[in-house]
Amino acid sequence: MAANILLRMLLCCVLLLVSGVSRAGDATAVESLLRADYSSVIIDGVRNQLRKHLDSGTLSPEKIRRIVHHPELEQLCHIGQFFRYASQEKAFSTRELRDRTFTRWLVSHPEVFRKLAHAGYAQQSSLAILYRLWNSADRDLCGVDLNIALGACLIADVFTAEECIARYGFYHDSHHHGRCYPQADSLEPWEWAVVLRGKESLEDLAWAQQFIEGKNIKPEQAGGNLPDLFPTVKRITEESASMPGPRFTITSPSLLLYTEYGGVCGAVSKGAAGFLRAKGVPAYPIGQPGHCAFIWKHPKGQWLIGNNIGGWNWANGGNKLPWKGPVQIISALCAFWQGPQARESSLMYDLSFLFPESAACGTAASGGVPGQSLQLSGLGALTLKR
Numbered sequence: 446m447a448a449n450i451l452l453r454m455l456l457c458c459v460l461l462l463v464s465g466v467s468r469a470g471d472a473t474a475v476e477s478l479l480r481a482d483y484s485s486v487i488i489d490g491v492r493n494q495l496r497k498h499l500d501s502g503t504l505s506p507e508k509i510r511r512i513v514h515h516p517e518l519e520q521l522c523h524i525g526q527f528f529r530y531a532s533q534e535k536a537f538s539t540r541e542l543r544d545r546t547f548t549r550w551l552v553s554h555p556e557v558f559r560k561l562a563h564a565g566y567a568q569q570s571s572l573a574i575l576y577r578l579w580n581s582a583d584r585d586l587c588g589v590d591l592n593i594a595l596g597a598c599l600i601a602d603v604f605t606a607e608e609c610i611a612r613y614g615f616y617h618d619s620h621h622h623g624r625c626y627p628q629a630d631s632l633e634p635w636e637w638a639v640v641l642r643g644k645e646s647l648e649d650l651a652w653a654q655q656f657i658e659g660k661n662i663k664p665e666q667a668g669g670n671l672p673d674l675f676p677t678v679k680r681i682t683e684e685s686a687s688m689p690g691p692r693f694t695i696t697s698p699s700l701l702l703y704t705e706y707g708g709v710c711g712a713v714s715k716g717a718a719g720f721l722r723a724k725g726v727p728a729y730p731i732g733q734p735g736h737c738a739f740i741w742k743h744p745k746g747q748w749l750i751g752n753n754i755g756g757w758n759w760a761n762g763g764n765k766l767p768w769k770g771p772v773q774i775i776s777a778l779c780a781f782w783q784g785p786q787a788r789e790s791s792l793m794y795d796l797s798f799l800f801p802e803s804a805a806c807g808t809a810a811s812g813g814v815p816g817q818s819l820q821l822s823g824l825g826a827l828t829l830k831r
Contacts, residue, residue: 488529498512498515509793514792524562541576557591560595561599563767566767578598579594592633597613628726652700654723667724668739700723731764734761
């Protein structure tokens, strides 16, 4: 009896050791892949690694689910999707990946590429900016600091690297000194990118934080109360932020000028969204028939309309989301991401796009039904050879 127990314990130890060695080997393989530092080589390497697992044995939906839930293979999907977004069919090199400490940190923090892939877009300089922020943070980023840093990496299409780093520094300090609303504690990088993309200068944002501090506006009421800060003019011909006159020396009014001169609905909504962004809350203006409103994220997580007269049904204009669609899609998508199958769906999506030759097969097989096309293209992709 004792001998059997000892044998079972020994067998468990061996299995754990083998599992640990296997995972260590997988992590080393991912590190080596990243150190290739050339986007096209990394994407091809990801595809080859995934094919090794997909081509072994009979392919089935259950097998695909097991593969995408395997930690290292899941990370490969996210890495491949990130470089696909960043390259935009133009190969590029990221020298920062030659730093073994940096690549080891990336591999040991799989949430980095998962969050970047989830953002739906990236820039060729994204990892270079992250590398600088990582070094300035004593080679460790986590929690809210990591999410702000990744958000800063996503705005390199509209700001220089120095500006991205400066905006990170502003919101990093703001959060650590309690100058942000509580929404900032749980924002994803793509939501931080909405905050960081605002056109306001850092000086303007700092002034706005101080201005709001004296108004005692509660976070959950901010979307409704902030529009009251701006004088409303009755006619657009009056000198205001909506119709700048001689007293305005800039084409894009500051938040200070919004509060001094006010304007019609556009000035009110743009100003309110700017004040919310100053407090670390994603917000941006949207259109309604004959009106400009704005949407913002409530502390409880839902997105609401501020300065609203037409509701969601009449909202129009572009959205600031990583996913294409009408303005209204933000409420549906945020609800979807709380669901139990959201992560698996995202992985299937990433996996299907790593095999672009499958797109036509998936759409044809589904009879052109969008909902089925996504799943079938993800499954069809796995059976094709290059």
